[in-house]
Amino acid sequence: MTILALDWFLLIEKLILIAVIIFASLGVALYTTFAERKVAAILQDRPGPNRAGPFGLFQPLADGLKLITKEEIIPTHANKWLFILGPGLAMTAALMTCAVVPWGGTIDVMGHKVDLQIADVNIGILYVFAVVSMGVYGVMIGGWASNNKFSLMASLRAASQAISYELAMGLSLIALLMVTGSLSLRTIVEQQVGHVWNIVYQPVGFLIFFICALAECNRTPFDLPEAENELNFGYHQEYSSMKLGFYLFSEYINMFISSTIMATMFFGGYDLPFVTSHLSSPGTAAIVGIVVLMAKVVMFIFLFMWIRWTIPRFRYDQLMDLGWKKMIPLALANMLVTGFIVLLKQNNWHF
Amino acid sequence: MQALTNRAKQVDRAPMTFIEQLYLWNIVKGMAITFMHMFKKQPTIRYPEQKREFSSVFRGLHVLNRDEEGKERCTACGLCAVACPAEAITMEAAERLEGEENLYREEKYAAKYEINMLRCIFCGLCEEACPKDAIYLSETFTPADFNRKNFIYKKTDLLIPNPTTDAQGFAAAKGVKTNEIGLKN
Ligand code: SF4
Ligand code: SF4
Numbered sequence: 001m002t003i004l005a006l007d008w009f010l011l012i013e014k015l016i017l018i019a020v021i022i023f024a025s026l027g028v029a030l031y032t033t034f035a036e037r038k039v040a041a042i043l044q045d046r047p048g049p050n051r052a053g054p055f056g057l058f059q060p061l062a063d064g065l066k067l068i069t070k071e072e073i074i075p076t077h078a079n080k081w082l083f084i085l086g087p088g089l090a091m092t093a094a095l096m097t098c099a100v101v102p103w104g105g106t107i108d109v110m111g112h113k114v115d116l117q118i119a120d121v122n123i124g125i126l127y128v129f130a131v132v133s134m135g136v137y138g139v140m141i142g143g144w145a146s147n148n149k150f151s152l153m154a155s156l157r158a159a160s161q162a163i164s165y166e167l168a169m170g171l172s173l174i175a176l177l178m179v180t181g182s183l184s185l186r187t188i189v190e191q192q193v194g195h196v197w198n199i200v201y202q203p204v205g206f207l208i209f210f211i212c213a214l215a216e217c218n219r220t221p222f223d224l225p226e227a228e229n230e231l232n233f234g235y236h237q238e239y240s241s242m243k244l245g246f247y248l249f250s251e252y253i254n255m256f257i258s259s260t261i262m263a264t265m266f267f268g269g270y271d272l273p274f275v276t277s278h279l280s281s282p283g284t285a286a287i288v289g290i291v292v293l294m295a296k297v298v299m300f301i302f303l304f305m306w307i308r309w310t311i312p313r314f315r316y317d318q319l320m321d322l323g324w325k326k327m328i329p330l331a332l333a334n335m336l337v338t339g340f341i342v343l344l345k346q347n348n349w350h351f
Numbered sequence: 352m353q354a355l356t357n358r359a360k361q362v363d364r365a366p367m368t369f370i371e372q373l374y375l376w377n378i379v380k381g382m383a384i385t386f387m388h389m390f391k392k393q394p395t396i397r398y399p400e401q402k403r404e405f406s407s408v409f410r411g412l413h414v415l416n417r418d419e420e421g422k423e424r425c426t427a428c429g430l431c432a433v434a435c436p437a438e439a440i441t442m443e444a445a446e447r448l449e450g451e452e453n454l455y456r457e458e459k460y461a462a463k464y465e466i467n468m469l470r471c472i473f474c475g476l477c478e479e480a481c482p483k484d485a486i487y488l489s490e491t492f493t494p495a496d497f498n499r500k501n502f503i504y505k506k507t508d509l510l511i512p513n514p515t516t517d518a519q520g521f522a523a524a525k526g527v528k529t530n531e532i533g534l535k536n
Contacts, residue, residue, distance in 0.1 A: 043385045310385040
């Protein structure tokens with residue numbers, strides 16, 4: 001009986017967490033589109049959307065409504081099921097990543113300890129990697145099923161870009177894992193609470209990770225898969241209505257998630273330096289943690305946008321060049337140096 | 352070859368170093384530039400609330416003029432229609448009857464006077480051609496419409512308010528604030 005009761009509580013707790021996190025991600029993605037337009041506008045000396053509601057705050061709702069009410073078109077010669085599967089896969093993969101992110105510490109609900117994390121998998125980072133690389137299938141399948149040469153070309157680009165940059169990303173992570181010694185995101189954050197953040201140990205690793213994250217999210221300067229001037233509209237050219245919305249949304253969710261991952265791994269997650277480790281009540285600590293994590297995420301998202309509205313798109317050969325000839329050697333060197341120092345430290349600084 | 356100015360600079364064709372090939376420094380410089388733009392003044396005019404001032408010689412929507420006593424000046428001579436390069440003006444003349452002297456200044460007047468605003472190129476030649484100072488182009492533009500038919504402006508749409516009955520409207524249409532005239536309703 002006790003076991004059953006405990007299980008029920010766990011189930012409900014996790015379900016609520018999942019619902020909250022999914023809706024929060026959707027809401028964040030919704031308002032990231034708005035923020036993107038606002039940031040773009042402000043960086044270009046114009047006011048941006050300001051008609052719908054105060055300061056244009058209802059603009060994303062209007063956009064969403066517009067997308068939903070548009071006509072749904074499936075091209076005659078498209079592969080129907082794959083055509084529908086594409087955006088769904090992109091969206092699912094984007095949303096699945098948030099399962100392992102620790103959003104805050106532990107809170108007490110009716111005598112139960114509740115971790116603000118859906119699943120504390122001990123291979124958290126590997127899970128993130130696996131799911132993120134699945135996201136590219138959404139793009140590939142969608143582009144292939146459209147039966148359009150531009151979409152196909154875009155999805156080919158997306159695939160090769162993802163492969164190239166995942167390598168460097170993985171290598172930069174290995175260096176980080178040597179420092180932390182754990183794959184669980186919660187452990188990584190807890191190591192940073194009250195200590196220095198991992199960015200201090202791994203500045204080069206962070207830089208590589210950040211650049212690769214830009215490439216993985218298909219953000220400028222690496223938005224080759226949707227290069228409008230060469231590929232018309234990229235892989236979602238044939239898409240309309242909410243299927244297009246899903247693709248656009250998954251891009252923003254991806255951006256949100258990779259900002260969270262970066263904040264978690266390199267910038268102490270929900271840790272506020274000099275404060276978090278001194279907060280006595282776990283409830284307050286959890287709330288402060290969520291706010292702090294969100295603040296870091298917002299900074300990263302702003303950085304993503306700032307870069308987008310500054311740098312033009314790379315040429316395709318430059319992209320591959322940067323990935324294979326610059327990023328991977330740099331990541332390898334970083335990994336070797338880190339490994340050397342970690343070994344030296346374990347040996348008490350004796351050769 | 353002799354340089355025209357002393358600003359000419361030799362192009363640097365040295366191959367990029369590894370650091371340069373990472374583009375990082377230049378990207379940081381570019382980002383600093385875009386960041387500074389956050390604090391620049393926005394030149395935007397928030398249109399429906401704020402309006403840009405037109406120049407005093409702006410050629411906008413036509414107005415058919417009246418004299419100080421409120422009589423229509425146009426005598427349907429047709430010179431404007433002849434001058435019009437877009438052939439946008441059509442009219443029908445009529446003779447002034449007994450007792451209509453307070454309405455029309457000349458013995459002949461325009462019973463019908465239409466300008467097709469979709470044809471008009473707002474060149475202002477009609478204004479220049481008119482011997483009676485009866486037509487001029489105001490400082491407002493043709494409002495948008497859902498219907499082609501509504502772009503053929505009738506005499507009622509073009510005629511200026513009567514100064515004897517609606518002095519305010521006449522003044523507004525004539526001078527300082529011309530934004531409201533010509534707006535069809
Ligand atoms: S402004 Fe030019 S085009 Fe328009 S009615 Fe007058 S003469 Fe014709
Ligand atoms: S507007 Fe002037 S030019 Fe045209 S018909 Fe009337 S009087 Fe003649």
